[in-house]
Amino acid sequence: MAPPWVQELHFPHLHIPITIDHMTPVKPSGPTPAALGQTLYLSNLDDMIGARVFTPTVYFYSSHHRRPVMKTLHDALASVLVPYYPLSGRLREARNGKLEVFFGQEQGALLVEAHSEMALADLGDLKVPNPAWTPLVFRFPNEEPYKVLDMPLVIAQVTHFSCGGFSIGLRICHCICDGLGAMQFLSSWAATAKAGTLITTPEPCWDREFFRPSDPPLVKFPHIEFMRIEDGSSLTMSLWQTKPVQKCYRISREFQTLLKALAQPKDNMSNVTCSSFDAMAAHVWRSWVKALNVKPLNYELRLTFSANARHKLNNPPLKDGFYGNAVCLACVTSTVTKLVYGRLSEITHLVREARFGISEEYLRSTVDYVEVDRPTRLEFGGKLTITQWTRFPMYDSADFGWGRPIYAGPIDLTPTPQVCVFLPEAEADHPSGTMLVCICLPESATHNFTQLLSLTDSGDPNYVNIIR
Structure with missing residues (x-):
């Protein structure tokens, strides 16, 4: 019998105990244009309130095929952070409350290594997103919701399972990348890991000044998407x-x-x-x-x-x-x-x-x-x-080898x-x-x-x- 045209998918209610083993800052492996104390402009599209979040995603792999997972990911990320150097900075607020990228002493992405005694087969159907997978994406202890200031802008947690499979839980700050931008960064990181040499296609372009506001600002539409509504409904x-x-x-x-x-x-x-x-x-x-x-x-x-x-x-x-x-x-x-x-x-x-x-x-x-x-x-x-x-291209962009x-x-x-x-x-x-x-x-x-x-x-x- 053919499957129904609309099929409800079910996932198990799980508890996934994990142990954090190592936390490693990852800095660009070579020189970048960012000097200590320098700032980068963010556009108003980057700094909309809805962009002040981290987007958590998870990627499951059945086997590491004898390639060292952490070293492969670390070295490739360090290489990719040279052309994508803004992702090694931090966010801070300027005087008017607007965000900017700042390069200070605390820099770099964060790579976390963890393990679980469970096997991938214990997690149920891995094609159905399950809220129980939340421990596979790293959050700092007592981290406030929607916190983006003074945070690593790329946070990746690798969790090794007892079967030899592993997951990559990824958080990228939405202020730096939209969905297509995140796929571009992820694709470069994965291609670099797979090839063992830096691959950036296309070459990353910052250019946030492209979206500078008019002087004076000219609002031509009502923008009801932003208007506050007193919620009088159920x-x-x-x-x-x-x-x-x-x-x-x-x-x-x-x-x-x-x-x-x-x-x-x-x-x-x-x-x-x-x-x-x-x-x-x-x-x-x-x-x-x-x-x-x-x-x-x-x-x-x-x-x-x-x-x-x-x-x-x-x-x-x-x-x-x-x-x-x-x-x-x-x-x-x-x-x-x-x-x-x-x-x-x-x-x-x-x-x-x-x-x-x-x-x-x-x-x-x-x-x-x-x-x-x-x-x-x-x-x-x-x-x-x-x-x-x-x-x-979520699946094609995440082949790290x-x-x-x-x-x-x-x-x-x-x-x-x-x-x-x-x-x-x-x-x-x-x-x-x-x-x-x-x-x-x-x-x-x-x-x-x-x-x-x-x-x-x-x-x-x-x-x-x-x-x-």
Whole structure:
């Protein structure tokens, strides 16, 4: 029997005891342009409040094939930190609260070695992100949430398992790299480890001055993505009252194709086509809101997602090898009523319009908005944020010489339960187009969400009509 088009994936509840063996600072192996006391400019895209985080990911490998893991990773990282020298600095706040990179006495990345008595086989299905893997990513004792100041900007923990396999738990500061930039850095580190000689393709480019604000700043758009909303809905309360659970679903290419067809407007005179992301984002958002039974119905909700703006920049274009933040936050708004009872095609159209609204002019306006009114707190009110990782070459970028990882990606979404992640599924050779959707819900809403996501909400006689 063929697997279902939408398949809920399960992971075991584990306790993974680990022992930290060594902690080693890793400094650039050669001279860099950074002198002691020097600073580097960060753009307002790097310094948005949502970027002041570390992005934790984990990579599993079945065997080290007799190559010394720690020495290989250490030497390659030291080599790569020469061209990527800003990652060996630290962040500090300037007088106006803006961040900058600073090169002081305490420099370098951090490489941590640990071991566990467990085997990889004891961890269950390694293709399903599991919050129990959190000990595989190093955090300092009593480390404050969202701490980025005076921290190593690259933190990697290697955990050896009793079977000979190992994991690399990685934290890279989002202020230095967006998703594509992090993949560029990781790819260079992995290629250097595999080849035994420095490989940087493309050559890394800092160039954060490209995004300097206008003088005077010129904000041309309302930027509702940043506006604070007094949360008068039941959404946030229902998520934060009880600890939500992380759910993961495998979405087949066939289901994505079906959903894309259902999301097309019936009378499409302008021949507008939506993308698979547009349809999936709209469907996940409305399924989530409906499963949570959000009240009141006239409350206006937001969907936000990051949109890569690199290809929108033409005057002048962004240099090849730029690894900083070049993304804008697209924002969709809808009342609960329109989300729950409107047609999927209508919601998809809103997502598509928000995605196409990200232009060079919008990005410049975003830079100037942050310059004028620098947000100081993360806003969760009435919002779902979707992060799309399906276009990141996560598996090909992480071959350090031990083959592609069994799994590459995030671990635990529950600390930020209003974030949903679209992930590529690991495939040995030929990508199938299957994606994983990871999302957080209260336990009481999981059954309804699974039915809604799978288009099996048989309890609603108008469901098929609503979807169309």
